[in-house]
Amino acid sequence: MYITTTKSKGKNKVYKSVLLRESYREGTRVKNRTIANLTHCKPNEIKALQLAMRHKNDPDKLEMLLGSHVENRQGRSVGAVWVLNRLAENIGLTKVLGKSNEAMLSLWMVMARLIDQGSRLSAVRLAREHGISELLGLVDFDEDDLYHCLDWLCDNQAEIEKKLFKQTYGEQIPSLFLYDVTSSYLEGQCNELGDWGYNRDKKRGKKQIVIGLLCDEDGIPVSIRVFKGNTLDFHTIGCQIKKVAEEFGCQQVTMVGDRGMIKSSQIQELGEAGFNYITAITKAQIKAMLKKKVIQLGLFDKEICEVEDKGVRYILRRNPIRAEELARSRRERIEKVIQFSRKQNQYLADHPRANQHVAIKKVWELESRLKVIDFLHTTAKDRHITVEEYEDYLAEIAELDGCYVLKTDLAAGVAPKEIVHDRYKDLTQVETAFRTMKTGYLEMRPIYVRKESRTRGHAFVVMLAYRLYLKLKKAWRDFDITVEEGLKQLSTHCAIENVINGEISFLSIPAPRRNIHQLYSALGIVPPTTLPKQMVNVVTRRKLQSRRK
Incomplete structure (x- = not known):
């Protein structure tokens, strides 16, 4: 037997009926019949009957419940971690990381980077407020465990990136990659990768690291690499060529890089790998070509113009x-x-x-x-x-104001000048990724870790968080809300602890408010209704009281 609610539409009114029904089998068919109409019963009477139906096979437990003191109180937040966990499953990240304790801790660091950007210490404190023990099974860890997890991520980064690449693209391997580099300053002087170099952050007296980000043509990151702070931009592309060719198994690839990235030696490396390139040339090179009369100033116009010299195509344009x-x-x-x-x-x-x-x-x-x-x-x-x-x-x-020249070895039949121009402009997607990951929402910098492995692990965590960020941004693009605001709203969706005789018996999840339900629906995610009971035990080794004066 069960209790169900039905609605029927009249001429000017909607009629609601509460029925006590049962299922029965007639031959091979399952049918239902009504035993009683409970529509006119009081709400508390209906709730009592529903409770009895729920425990009809265990009358002793029902008797215990009826004779016990039941109390409801607010539990931990579940909305944000539920959504991020489902998104991680959708993009294959959960499967790629695995089920080990290090994998779950890594997943939590990715989630924490999106929920509330901070250190490993703050991620431990944040775990007390969110239902990660119920969702991920994490019950006993501190900040030292998260630091060791960064080491684990560094050791397994290449394999994780490779598996995630195959999980994302399958047989539809991308034929074009966008690559760019940036730098990030460090706090302190002891980072193993820290060095003096061209500081894009304009932070005087701060050592830095160099970060290279490889994205597909849609701006989705597929690999991130951290270099010593004094590494020149064009010296970073060799390892990315090797990764794309050997680890990702790509062929007939076009690499798109800025004017300081792809130079003669890198062009040679790309040619040896069977790859093509799209890049830009410097103002000094433009002047040299004008002097040699390879190009003329009159060719620079609003419309895209093309010149070929020694098998290399040059795409010219002036932006007024x-x-x-x-x-x-x-x-x-x-x-x-x-x-x-x-x-x-x-x-x-x-x-x-x-x-x-x-x-x-x-x-x-x-x-x-x-x-x-x-x-x-x-x-x-x-x-x-x-x-x-x-x-x-x-x-x-x-x-030469507003004039720029692109350079490529792609044949005109493969990529017309308009396509070459548009693909080079796609590099703005990598710049957007850097802004979001570095100085914007995800706040990669400043970096406080010292070891090389933990620096690389930290950057990798931010890259994985950015992939989830892109999914949230795309799903909520029609809402008047930022990703940060959306996750804060989801964090207000909390579990209810049902306490019987002073002990938590089970967790239930209330239906979300209308605006939060819209956030779930836009992602195609069904809100949780209940969670297994789990007692979290995360304690920070460093206490705030000891640091206060």
């Missing part, structure tokens, strides 16, 4: 909006120097004892800071500073 931006910026910087020189002249006039050399030195420093020192000739005579512009040189520079 970018040209206007560069010209305006250059003029504003020059005017700022001129205005500053006038102030210095006024100061020299008002202060007869002021030092002329000190005043002009300040102007030179401003020119250097604004990067216009090559455009101006600044002199001082008779306590008056004069700033003159190199007009011919400025006109020569302005000719």
